[in-house]
Amino acid sequence: MIDFIWLVIALPLFGAVGLLFFGKRIGEPNSGRIGSALVVLSFFIALVAALPAFAGTLEPENVLLFEWLPALGVNVSLLWDPLSAMMTLIVTGVGALIHIYGTGYMHGDSRFPRFFTYLNLFIASMLILVLGDSFATMFVGWELVGLSSYLLISFWFEKPSAAAAGKKAFIVNRIGDFGFLIGLMIIFATFGSLSYSTVFANANILETGGATVTAITLLLLVGAVGKSAQLPLSVWLPDAMEGPTPVSALIHAATMVTAGVYMIARSAALFSIAPVSSGVVATVGALTALFAAVVAIGQRDIKRVLAYSTISQLGYMFMAVGATAYVAGVFHLMTHAFFKALLFLGAGAVIHGMHGEQDMWKMGGLRKKMPITFVTMLVAWMAISGIPPFAGFWSKDEILAITYGKGGAWVVLWAIGIVTAGLTAFYMSRLMFLTFWGKPRWDDGLEPHESPRSMTLPLAVLAVFAAGAGLINTPFRLSLEHFLDPVFEVIKVAHPPEGSTPWILAGVSVLVALGGIAYAYRRYIKRALPVEEGPRWDFLEEGFGVDELYGRTIVLPGKAVAESAAFTADARGIDGLVNGVGGAVKKLADAATRLQTGQVRSYGTGMFLGTVALILWLLVRGGAF
Amino acid sequence: MFPVLAFLVGLPVLAAIAIVLIPKSRSELLLPVAFGLSLLPLAVAGYMVWTFDTAGGFQWVESIIWMERLRIGWTVGVDGISLFLVALTAFLFPISILASAKISDRLRGYLVSLFILETGVLGVFIALDLVLFFVFFEIVLIPMFFMIGIWGSSNRKYAAIKFFVYTAFGSAFLLASIIALAVNAGPVLQTVSFQWNDLAQVPMTSAAQTWLFFGFAIAFAIKVPLFPLHTWLPDAHTEAPTAGSVLLAGVLLKMGTYGFIRFNLTLFPEATVKYGKWLALVAVIGIVYAALVATVQPDIKRLVAYSSVSHLGFIVLGTFALTLSSVQGGLIQMVNHGLSTGALFLLIGMIYERTHTRKIADYGGLASTMPIFSGFFLLAVFASIGLPGLNGFIGEFMVLIGSWQTFPVLTVVAASGVVLSAIYVLWAYERVFTGPPGKANKDLEDLNSREIAILVPIAVLIVFLGVYPKPVLDRMENDVNAVISRIEQSTNYERPTFDLEGRLTVDVGVPEQGESPSGEGSE
Numbered sequence A: 001m002i003d004f005i006w007l008v009i010a011l012p013l014f015g016a017v018g019l020l021f022f023g024k025r026i027g028e029p030n031s032g033r034i035g036s037a038l039v040v041l042s043f044f045i046a047l048v049a050a051l052p053a054f055a056g057t058l059e060p061e062n063v064l065l066f067e068w069l070p071a072l073g074v075n076v077s078l079l080w081d082p083l084s085a086m087m088t089l090i091v092t093g094v095g096a097l098i099h100i101y102g103t104g105y106m107h108g109d110s111r112f113p114r115f116f117t118y119l120n121l122f123i124a125s126m127l128i129l130v131l132g133d134s135f136a137t138m139f140v141g142w143e144l145v146g147l148s149s150y151l152l153i154s155f156w157f158e159k160p161s162a163a164a165a166g167k168k169a170f171i172v173n174r175i176g177d178f179g180f181l182i183g184l185m186i187i188f189a190t191f192g193s194l195s196y197s198t199v200f201a202n203a204n205i206l207e208t209g210g211a212t213v214t215a216i217t218l219l220l221l222v223g224a225v226g227k228s229a230q231l232p233l234s235v236w237l238p239d240a241m242e243g244p245t246p247v248s249a250l251i252h253a254a255t256m257v258t259a260g261v262y263m264i265a266r267s268a269a270l271f272s273i274a275p276v277s278s279g280v281v282a283t284v285g286a287l288t289a290l291f292a293a294v295v296a297i298g299q300r301d302i303k304r305v306l307a308y309s310t311i312s313q314l315g316y317m318f319m320a321v322g323a324t325a326y327v328a329g330v331f332h333l334m335t336h337a338f339f340k341a342l343l344f345l346g347a348g349a350v351i352h353g354m355h356g357e358q359d360m361w362k363m364g365g366l367r368k369k370m371p372i373t374f375v376t377m378l379v380a381w382m383a384i385s386g387i388p389p390f391a392g393f394w395s396k397d398e399i400l401a402i403t404y405g406k407g408g409a410w411v412v413l414w415a416i417g418i419v420t421a422g423l424t425a426f427y428m429s430r431l432m433f434l435t436f437w438g439k440p441r442w443d444d445g446l447e448p449h450e451s452p453r454s455m456t457l458p459l460a461v462l463a464v465f466a467a468g469a470g471l472i473n474t475p476f477r478l479s480l481e482h483f484l485d486p487v488f489e490v491i492k493v494a495h496p497p498e499g500s501t502p503w504i505l506a507g508v509s510v511l512v513a514l515g516g517i518a519y520a521y522r523r524y525i526k527r528a529l530p531v532e533e534g535p536r537w538d539f540l541e542e543g544f545g546v547d548e549l550y551g552r553t554i555v556l557p558g559k560a561v562a563e564s565a566a567f568t569a570d571a572r573g574i575d576g577l578v579n580g581v582g583g584a585v586k587k588l589a590d591a592a593t594r595l596q597t598g599q600v601r602s603y604g605t606g607m608f609l610g611t612v613a614l615i616l617w618l619l620v621r622g623g624a625f
Numbered sequence B: 001m002f003p004v005l006a007f008l009v010g011l012p013v014l015a016a017i018a019i020v021l022i023p024k025s026r027s028e029l030l031l032p033v034a035f036g037l038s039l040l041p042l043a044v045a046g047y048m049v050w051t052f053d054t055a056g057g058f059q060w061v062e063s064i065i066w067m068e069r070l071r072i073g074w075t076v077g078v079d080g081i082s083l084f085l086v087a088l089t090a091f092l093f094p095i096s097i098l099a100s101a102k103i104s105d106r107l108r109g110y111l112v113s114l115f116i117l118e119t120g121v122l123g124v125f126i127a128l129d130l131v132l133f134f135v136f137f138e139i140v141l142i143p144m145f146f147m148i149g150i151w152g153s154s155n156r157k158y159a160a161i162k163f164f165v166y167t168a169f170g171s172a173f174l175l176a177s178i179i180a181l182a183v184n185a186g187p188v189l190q191t192v193s194f195q196w197n198d199l200a201q202v203p204m205t206s207a208a209q210t211w212l213f214f215g216f217a218i219a220f221a222i223k224v225p226l227f228p229l230h231t232w233l234p235d236a237h238t239e240a241p242t243a244g245s246v247l248l249a250g251v252l253l254k255m256g257t258y259g260f261i262r263f264n265l266t267l268f269p270e271a272t273v274k275y276g277k278w279l280a281l282v283a284v285i286g287i288v289y290a291a292l293v294a295t296v297q298p299d300i301k302r303l304v305a306y307s308s309v310s311h312l313g314f315i316v317l318g319t320f321a322l323t324l325s326s327v328q329g330g331l332i333q334m335v336n337h338g339l340s341t342g343a344l345f346l347l348i349g350m351i352y353e354r355t356h357t358r359k360i361a362d363y364g365g366l367a368s369t370m371p372i373f374s375g376f377f378l379l380a381v382f383a384s385i386g387l388p389g390l391n392g393f394i395g396e397f398m399v400l401i402g403s404w405q406t407f408p409v410l411t412v413v414a415a416s417g418v419v420l421s422a423i424y425v426l427w428a429y430e431r432v433f434t435g436p437p438g439k440a441n442k443d444l445e446d447l448n449s450r451e452i453a454i455l456v457p458i459a460v461l462i463v464f465l466g467v468y469p470k471p472v473l474d475r476m477e478n479d480v481n482a483v484i485s486r487i488e489q490s491t492n493y494e495r496p497t498f499d500l501e502g503r504l505t506v507d508v509g510v511p512e513q514g515e516s517p518s519g520e521g522s523e
Helices: A003-026 A030-054 A082-105 A112-131 A135-153 A160-191 A196-205 A211-227 A236-242 A245-254 A256-266 A275-297 A302-322 A326-353 A371-385 A391-405 A410-436 A453-472 A479-488 A501-526 A535-541 A546-595 A600-622 B004-021 B024-051 B083-098 B107-126 B130-139 B141-151 B156-189 B206-223 B232-239 B242-252 B254-267 B269-295 B300-321 B324-355 B371-384 B391-403 B408-415 B417-433 B449-467 B470-490
Strands: A061-069 A074-080 B059-067 B072-078
Touching (some): A003 A112, A030 A082, A082 A453, A160 A211, A160 B391, A160 B417, A211 A256, A302 A326, A302 A391, A326 A371, A371 A391, A371 A501, A391 A501, A453 A479, B004 B059, B004 B083, B004 B107, B072 B107, B072 B130, B083 B242, B083 B470, B107 B130, B107 B254, B130 B156, B242 B324, B254 B269, B254 B300, B269 B408, B324 B371, B324 B391, B371 B417, B391 B408, B391 B449, B408 B417
């Protein structure tokens, strides 16, 4: 009975189309208000539709909208189950807050209405991704969020770096999509269908750990790695910070980049019978988590710290779903959506209040100038560092406990996770201390100020969730797990070990986190500020030169290949041959030019007569007469 | 019954006559009259799409045999395979005429050429007599030769001659093959016949099939064009006037891909099964190669021309993969490519009229000076690289998913085209549209209402076909199925079934995949 769920997508889509054509006329601030209102409305519709899920009575339901590609059995059809309901609530809920924040943040921008056009388009696309009931519709949403991301990263396209960043994001994502697409081909060739219901219900026919399911899942992983900016395709996300900060918060932290995690959780029926692939997922996640956390330490730009932090946190989620702890992965996805959106919006408020300054070394002492921003970011800081009872603690700890509990090589991944937890607490403390504590280091004449209500209100709301959302799935009360039960019913989902082990593990990780904070406190507050410059810090800031490595090993050689194909093989080789053969022909053609009378008639007649003559000749030779 | 198709093909001829009759003193009437007249075939095509019976088969068939002895005559009909190519043709001509407003030199001859071209292209898609087909196929060459050679840009002569000679070279093979085909079928039919319907009934020896298959294939491969026969296309595109480029990419190239389905697949099933993989291979090489070459083109029109070669590779791959999804995907891709590439050439024409340069390096920052223009351009660009929700995705996706089972390796290589196309297109977009506008581009005027009017219908179709392609797919489906079924009946080819066929425990929404072997391997 949730036929109306299509409205959740239709409203923001309507907003996107309407604002595209009439945004300029509607102008600021009404275009922003309309865009925001539609998403708020979407959120409440989703909330109503999700009520049965909270009561535990939601039967997964498919809603057919229209037939799409009959030859592939693909329809445009939605699936409303606890997982898609949860994702929808996150997307529209966080999305609505960020829309509202955007009305303040984008104030005065010459293309204010266009910003909300794109944001609404993004919400609609992301909802197609999470609500579609087949791999085909997921792919559609997948690509469309890529488009919104492209448009929003290069929103200030007059800036060459912004334009380049948008392009890079789209292309790197397409590399992932290439894998995704091949995965879809194999799924179709195996099941004769791309719809979740057919594929997942029949997945158990496949041999566990067999070549087919391993291939499918690894290829899907390639797509997930691209979208969720995991190694080795993580390079686009830091550059994506060129986009306006609300975009970074919504798309490049809270929602779109988690699509890879959603995809794996959604495909749990396949991944749970592909142990090799699952191991790869977890390993990729752990390595990415560690790598990005280390790199985050070396960033000067407040947004780039958060970008690497996002990559790192997504690594945790990959660890979780790789460990077949799908609920834990989705749980962290949710808590992360709150605290990371909060961090980004807080950073945006700082940048806004600092008139565009993003270098943390030119900040300092802002806690008195921006009290609301400061307090809300404190909450997010605690949450991401894993300090109980804030949200991040519960979700991160569940992941670590489950990973440890799997034993064997998984303990190594757990250890990586623990080290990363310490690094996380450290780099996030560094960010907080450099920004809000110490002496002001900003340029003379700069007057930092607190942001308008439209921006601080979303911060406050998110802070509440960043503080409390973890409580929905604690060892004492597994509400989320029960909520998601219908989704993972038949799938073997990993659980934390029994007994006292989880408590000991939690103790260890809290200690490590406190250690990270304490060290940062010593380094950035107790003593004179250290100088973090020089080639080693530069190398760290540039993310260990991965970008340059790709530039040298892939982009440049690729360009050389393209150039030799175009200017040597094609222009001289193939076309040279054509022209060579045509040398004689050209002479003939030149002669023919002299016959040109410029009259269409004579050509037509000549052509026709020639044709007829040839036909007759061949007929005669062929013995027809 | 009213001869709808004769009327359809005749309309442009009448229009051409009307254009000739307009007195010199009233030459300002030329364009409006031409535009008005070009709407008539569109109306007829619209009527045909509307009333087409989705059951498939040839409709509005007319058959008048002129030469009983050789069974040559006016035999025409439209089925689900040709329907939308006819519609696309009728759709693109009014647009091309509107896009020719800046032509002042010998406008009358130009318009006459356009109408003759329309007759030729429409004829190609409806002809069911092979001689008739050939005549139309050749008629197309002449006006296009003039369009490039007279109304083209600086190097037009070279391009026109190259175009003409290259395609005429292919036509020689086509003609010889057509005649040999008829002659070969003579003993069985007890008469020489050029009727497609007659010839499609005649079983052929493997050797004959092989020779004729390749004879037809060479002509069509040049027309498409397939690698390595493609080098005439970038030259023709760069030199042709805007309308010429639009029509060349939009419909002329489709004569080749259409020919593959209509003739190679139906007339030579055995050879198709045997040698189709070689054409698929060449197509896939073309996808990657042309995409690479496109990346570094300094000239925006050449870039789009190479992208055409790349995109058409998907169509040919799908055609020879012989599954419902792949062939149907290829077919709808013909329409989609016509729309998105047509739009790109129109847009390039519009900016060329302002700047008189096609060099990517001369542009920059157009998005801030010409927002409407850049919006349309972005739409066309994303349609052409197959963004879901826009038309280009439908064909590409159906081809790729459908071709995997037949040609797994080739399809994987082809799929890399999705990455490469994003690279060349977005890189070009970045250089032309983003960044601060240079001095030369600061004062460019955005699109005027005429230009917007030209683009809106295409934009609407691009979105409509991407979101709701069903009306088109429904009309194609039965005839595509028929083509594949014919091949299955006359060869040992069988459509691939999926791996778990017959073993699914829960059977939801599985599409029909021909006749499935029941109970095979059930547990």
